[in-house]
Amino acid sequence: MSDKPTMIEFRDVHKYYGDYHALRGINGQIRAGEFFSLLGPSGCGKTTLLRTIAGFEGIDSGAVLIDGKDMARVPANERPTNMVFQSYAIFPHMSVGENVGFGLRRDPRSKAEKAKAVEEALEMVGLKGYGGRAAHALSGGQRQRVALARALILKPKVLLLDEPLSALDKKMREHMQVELIKLQRQVGITFVLVTHDQEEALVMSDRIAVMFEGEIAQLADPETLYRRPNSKKVAEFIGTMNFIPAQVISETGGQIEIEAKGLGRATLPADQCPAGRGDAPMVGLRPETLTLLYPGQTATDRSVDGVIDEVIYFGDMTYYDVYLGGTDVEVRLSMRNTPGRPILEVGSKVDVAWSPSALVLFR
Ligand SMILES: Nc1ncnc2c1ncn2[C@@H]1O[C@H](COP(=O)(O)OP(=O)(O)O)[C@@H](O)[C@H]1O
Ligand SMILES: [Mg+2]
Incomplete structure (x- = not known):
């Protein structure tokens, strides 16, 4: 992936709407053939940035x-x-068919060639044979496919998608996510997707730029964003993360020793300790990196005792909120409901396994 050439490059892009500083120094590269997402809360500048690629929006510097x-x-x-x-x-x-062929109306090709291109584009999006149908009679998902076919028929180097699935219901959206990934692989065009839905971005993207208030907070592949968020803000935006107050005990040669309330001491390598953002020191850990130990099980790394405060049953998973080590530190952990594994009750005393390698230090 990383040896792919750059398709889009932002160099210190600034954009104002009147006095409002909408893009505040955007830097970054999108690679050729990549499925790239701009992810962030509403109003952070995703659409604005996408429109600067399309040329619908000028930039100030x-x-x-x-x-x-x-x-x-x-x-x-x-x-x-x-x-x-x-x-x-x-x-x-x-x-x-007329909708899909609309962009070809000034194309010098013959009528037959254009009809062939329309048919190919429809086939690409799974609408083979739909060319003669009335567009108004289509379902939401089918309309979305027509819109895609209409864009793809022009053979762009870059396809820009602004929240294309947000109007669809959950089932259809999930279905179209998979379709879009397949389509992108098939056509090999660079896709840039705007979404405020972190799950959608994780599922679909090769890489993601997480944006807040006109800036890119972190640009990385989904796993890095999830496992090694570079700030508390990114960590909070993507998935669920527990935050536990911590103290830095010592820093030597890239190793940072910390003491986290309820967990105790741990030594973390520098890549688990992103550059300081002025947060009060705390460690973050994801619910699935904590494990309840059932009778007869022992921790492969570290463990701490706890008391279950809340049980949330999800069918395939159970979430447990647990007080750690006799403190007021409460964490949420998730357990898969495999056969023979009982659901534990509120008030149960448990041992919780954890590993320093799953911690991220924010400070
Ligand atoms: N044409 C415009 N004129 C003035 N302000 C705008 C305009 N377009 C967007 N904005 C403002 O710029 C910010 C970013 O908008 P936008 O890029 O649409 O955000 P997003 O797509 O992330 O929700 C918002 O505060 C929005 O109100
Ligand atoms: Mg938008």
């Missing part, structure tokens, strides 16, 4: 490069990009 070329003087219609919008504007009075 910095540069956006596509395929090595500065886009400053390249108008939107001459950029090698195409956008699929949140509210995919399908022309209801046209057929599916």
Whole structure:
């Protein structure tokens, strides 16, 4: 993956809407053929950044490069990009085929060649044979496919997708996520997806830029973002994380010794201790890195005693909120409900296994 050439590059991009500083120094690269997501809460600047790639939005300073070329003087219609919008504007009075072929209306190819291109694009999105149908009669998921086919038929180098699945219900959205991943692999075009849904970003992306307030907080692959978030803010935004007050005891040669309330002391390598952001020192650990020990089991690494305060049953999983080591530190841990593993009750005394390698220090 990392040897792929750069397709899009942001160089210190700033953008104002009047006095409002919407993009505050964006730097980063999107690789050719990558499924890339811009992830962040509503209003953080995702759509704005996407529109600077498309050329729908000018920038106040910095540069956006596509395929090595500065886009400053390249108008939107001459950029090698195409956008699929949140509210995919399908022309209801046209057929599916006419909708898909709309972008080819000034294309010099023959009618037969264009019809073939439409059919190919429809096949790509799983709508083979739908060309003659009325567009207004389509379901939400089918409309989304038509919008995709309409964008892909123009063979852009980059496909820009602004929350394309947000109008679909949960089941359909999950289905289309998988379809989109398959489609991206098949066509090999660089996809840039905007989403506020962290799960969607984790599922779909090769890499993700997490944005807050006009800045990229962290740009990494999903596993790195999940396991090694570089700040408490990123950690909170992605998945569930327990935060436990901690103290730094000593720092020597890249090793940091900490004492976490309820867990005790641990020595962490530097990659588990991202550069300081001024947070009060605390360690973060994910629910699935903590394990309840059933009778007869022993910890492979460390363990601490606890008392179950809450049991939340999810069918395949159970969440337990547990007070650790006789303190007021409460953590949430998750256990898979495998056959023969009983659900424990509130008030039970338990041992909880944990590992220093699963900790991240924020400070
Ligand atoms: N055309 C505009 N004029 C003024 N402010 C805008 C405009 N477009 C977006 N904004 C503001 O810029 C910020 C980022 O918007 P946007 O990029 O749409 O966020 P996101 O897509 O992450 O929800 C928001 O505070 C929004 O209100
Ligand atoms: Mg948006």
